[in-house]
Amino acid sequence: xxxxxxxxxxxxxxxxxxxxxxxxxxxxxxxxxxxxxxxxxxxxxxxxxxxxxxxxxxxxxxxxxxxxxxxxxxxxxxxxxxxxxxxxxxxxxxxxxx
Numbered sequence: 001x002x003x004x005x006x007x008x009x010x011x012x013x014x015x016x017x018x019x020x021x022x023x024x025x026x027x028x029x030x031x032x033x034x035x036x037x038x039x040x041x042x043x044x045x046x047x048x049x050x051x052x053x054x055x056x057x058x059x060x061x062x063x064x065x066x067x068x069x070x071x072x073x074x075x076x077x078x079x080x081x082x083x084x085x086x087x088x089x090x091x092x093x094x095x096x097x098x
Contacts, residue, residue: 005028007024007028012024012027012028015027015028015030015031019031
């Protein structure tokens with residue numbers, strides 16, 4: 001749908017730079033989607049999911065470790081993996097028993 005809008009060129013340029021949008025149309029579409037996403041998240045925060053605290057706690061995997069995930073995703077936070085000293089025979093590797 002074509003529209004005529006008055007958009008601040010400075011803001012549009014920053015959105016294009018930050019988002020990597022290739023065109024003004026793409027930048028506007030990304031900005032609208034982001035605003036919609038934030039508004040929906042705010043609405044969920046206000047109204048909740050309709051679950052009690054106990055139900056929410058039960059819905060999360062007890063093995064979930066947010067800090068371990070953040071650390072793993074932080075560049076340079078973990079030491080580099082150690083390369084094997086020789087060829088690896090994957091057929092001889094045994095699966096971990098649960």
